Amino acid sequence: MNREIARAAAQWLALLESGAATERDHVALQHWRDSHPQHEQTWQKAQSLRQRFSELPQALAMASLDRPQPGRRVLLKRALGVAALLPTAWLISRQLPIEVWRADLHTATGERKRLSLADGASLQLNTATAVDVDLAQRRITLVEGELALNVPGAAALTLDTGYGQLRVSQAEVCVRQLAAGCRVSVLKGAVQVRDLSGRLATLPGGQQAPLNAGGLGAWAPFDVLQLGWRDGVLTAQNQALGDFLRELARYRPGVLRWDPSLETLRVTGSFRLDDTDRVLNLLASTLGLEVQARTRYWVTLRKNA
Incomplete structure (x- = not known):
């Protein structure tokens, strides 16, 4: 900057x-x-x-x-x-906490990265994400944001979060770190989870669970649509427009606002994350909305008059 x-x-x-x-x-x-x-x-x-x-x-x-x-x-x-x-x-200093801007790897808002690690493992970083990587210790620390980690071999990688530790071996996992905890989704294999109190649990493939200061929460089948970001896609299936826009806003710098009356409109479709302006225009034409742009970084959605 x-x-x-x-x-x-x-x-x-x-x-x-x-x-x-x-x-x-x-x-x-x-x-x-x-x-x-x-x-x-x-x-x-x-x-x-x-x-x-x-x-x-x-x-x-x-x-x-x-x-x-x-x-x-x-x-x-x-x-x-x-x-x-x-x-x-x-x-x-990039207006970020010191541990974020000093991280080994990071992505800006709207940016995604894919990296190859040792032994065939791979790491993907979603928007506004920061991680530290210590391959000598086979350890990755999620400082902020969301990542996907695939470890096909038996040699485990340790993934540290602010709310616990995951041991990933012959498995693929997505972790999104939120303000009050993490969301852990296991795509395949099984992942061992150690919470802040030292308690151990094994989360199997096809399941997701919250991980917070109180430990690992209840399991539930994860929605594969949540993980479309790995392919640069945001997918909605009869989703409330407000929820969709809050997710889309993660990939846009600046301010995205909308009239509260639009919250409950429904959205279905797959949208490319590399052009969020186009996504907004598609929503506007489909739902009969107006995109009001004060600048490229200050956009408001309203109903057509």
Whole structure:
């Protein structure tokens, strides 16, 4: 990420948080966002960062507003400078937790990777995923996101997650790490799971289960449609539009919104993930919707008038 763009985004963020932004400032910000795709991407990351550190900028802004008018500009300037430091540092470091941006392998939003490992094993990374790989120890750590691991041989690979450990041998597994746990799906073979308390369980092929701080949850047959991302496809079978769009949004940088009245519309079909704009246009033409794009990175779906 260009440091000047990151710094500009941080300054815009600090200005808005100060409460001193004028209508002209808002227009100028929108023009800056529209002028280059990387500007919009960086701005979306800045907003996400703002949510993580919500208290500090607000306190600085309130301090500037509570002072008598003669010193307000000086204090506001200081507040903007201090408030910009934290976003700038994080944006320059790719606005990710340190363990993510220092990971051995990672994918950006919308990107997928396939890698060959030793002994015929293979690893696929889904969108916005980070992993550490230690082949000497035959260990992979899922830091963030979703992966598929295929180990056809008998020599096991250990897969560490934030909620437990999997031992994969002569098996294929998909793991998606969520905010409050993982979803483990075994495509073939069987996978040994050790939870955070050290308890062991074996999850057989064709089954999936949640893995969280409380351990491995109840098994259930997995829906193979959930794993279409491995082939670059997002498939829906009479799925609620809201659920479909939330999944699609994982593969798009920026903001995707829709009118709440669209939540329960139904979607059926297979859609290529390499062109999410086309997916939205197909949905619009099929369901009688309108795609309103303020920018490439700010899109809203509404019913046709």
